[in-house]
Amino acid sequence: MTTDALHRGGAGGSGGSAPPEPALLKVDQLTRHFKIGNALSRRTLHAVDDVSFTVGEREIVALAGESGSGKSTIARVLARIYEPTSGTIAFGGRDLRTYKSRKDRLAYSGEVPMVFQDPFASINPVFRVSHGILRSLKLHRPDLSAQQRREEAARAFEVVGLNPQMLERFPYELSGGQRQRVGFAQALAMRPKLILADEPVSMLDVSIRIGLLNLMAKLRDEEGVSILYITHDIASARYVADRLIVLYAGHIAEAGPIEDVLSAPKHPYTQLLLSAVPDPTAPLTEITDRGEPPRVVDPEPGCRFRWRCPLAIETCARVTPRLSELAPGHAVACHVAATGAEVKAFTS
């Protein structure tokens, strides 16, 4: 079963922020800004600033952060819903900007499909479930005959643990968990290399979530698909992901093999996140932080976490910290951590 492979964690062949070359996806200094306000007060919202990371073959990378951290913006840029303000994205070694023709674009979105957060809104309610999956097959894999499309849809349904007879059901006949499996089946039918999963389990009941997380691990282990798992739930990230990227206010705060990051978090924000995770088995930790959202509209240079950081030094207010590798594959963007000092801002 898939669960054995879960233990692979970050210790597998994928360890480190530089997985074996060539990386399936390489994001380099990605920046995405949004203009807000009107003609009188023009302001710029820095949703994603200078973000670089890679996703290797057969790897689940968790992109974690709170609302407003830029994690969904990154997913949308990768899905080509937004154009990047600057920076480059290479998929399979090829720059995304060179995917121009309709054929290229379809090929890309077939190889990098997205699974959405809300399974109740992402499936067309007036058609049978088969409609969406057959249509996307027709678009993305035009070489298949109608018969082959049906077979492919049935295969995808079986892989995600749904009875192929469910193809003829209407969305209202399915539970939330089943709908989200339909979402994964739709992505899988296109024989993808990388699935962008934006909070795929957050709307589901707790008893159903684990089943979906196990499915993601199965897709990686048996179908060889990589997944960019976007989430605010560190515990579920730890359960399935190989590597973790922690975002704060559009910057990467910390990145590395997930067990390394969670067992020895080096960025104060990662420590705060971990200490806030409810844990019935541990005594309650004292937290004074209110969880106020970061300031990303026309931000000044400096660390964006400095207002909440108990360890902030004078440099933090002047210089934006850059990611630096403090342990193999484990990179942190913190001036204090970079000095080699032990960072203990929040205990968990």
Added chain:
Amino acid sequence: MPGNAILEVSGLSVDYVLESGNIRAVDDVSFALDRGEFLAIVGESGCGKSTLLFAVAQLLAPPAEVSGGTVTFGGNNLVGLTDKELTTVRWRDMSLVMQSAMNALNPVKSIGAQFKDAMQAHGKHTKQEIYDRSAEVLRMVGIDPVHLRSYPHQLSGGMRQRSMIAMAMLFTPDLIIMDEPTSALDVVAQRALMAQIKQLQQTYGFAIIFVTHDMSLVSHFSDRLMVMYAGQVYEIGDTGEIFAQPRHPYTKALLEAFPSVRGPKVPLKGIPGNPPDLARLPQGCRFQPRCPVAFEACTEIAPELYPVNGSAGSSGQARCLRVKDGYR
């Protein structure tokens, strides 16, 4: 502990009256809440937890209606009272904090104007009184009173949710009912809000009914825990005891459905299947089709709530035949 109980719910059932037949969303629920107690109600979507809250607050709208039982609050049975009669109780003695503050607050009115509305609807107050009290409750939840002039969209999610709680405290009620107040917040804001709710409760002594789907969230904050499944109470007892030793297989499965950020990484299975359709309930125990330890009798006998043999004085109960037989 009669006499000390502020709220007593007894045999409460709620039906959704539909053309295709009645659906019982809350089935014979009984519990009592002491003054200043924190009761958490946990369950999956569709288990009836929100319907139960609405029944307690007498806010049910058709097609839902109370089909049996009583809700005794401060000595009066609320079931069957008219809106006018309820006005004296609502908000003054019992208030409600909804799941999504963004939806519960009026987007085109300032926070202060909404506080004023609530105060004027439940009594006569001068302008100064209204301002003083509004500023005071905002300070209680740690928000600067300048935000009385702010509109909901100008506040962060955490501040909105805290201003909802401030609004619920305008009249220092005896009971505040909270329906997943933290579910829209980030973990850090969620934790901060939980700690603040607990601290306010200790200072002002109101009782809380807190509904959530996330058991681990309330583990450190609630006094008692009630687990609901398919409209029924499946386990109720002291929070610490239930976490230490869940008696019902469903409670146990729920606790094990959460991956942990600490300790060894263990493969989890979750709970197979889906919660039952309330219109087509399984025979016997409602959890039986998904239960890993079900035996023959479970498919035939509908279990009742049986007392668990916990430590002396514990009032824990679980709806499982295995608990009845003392079998584990």
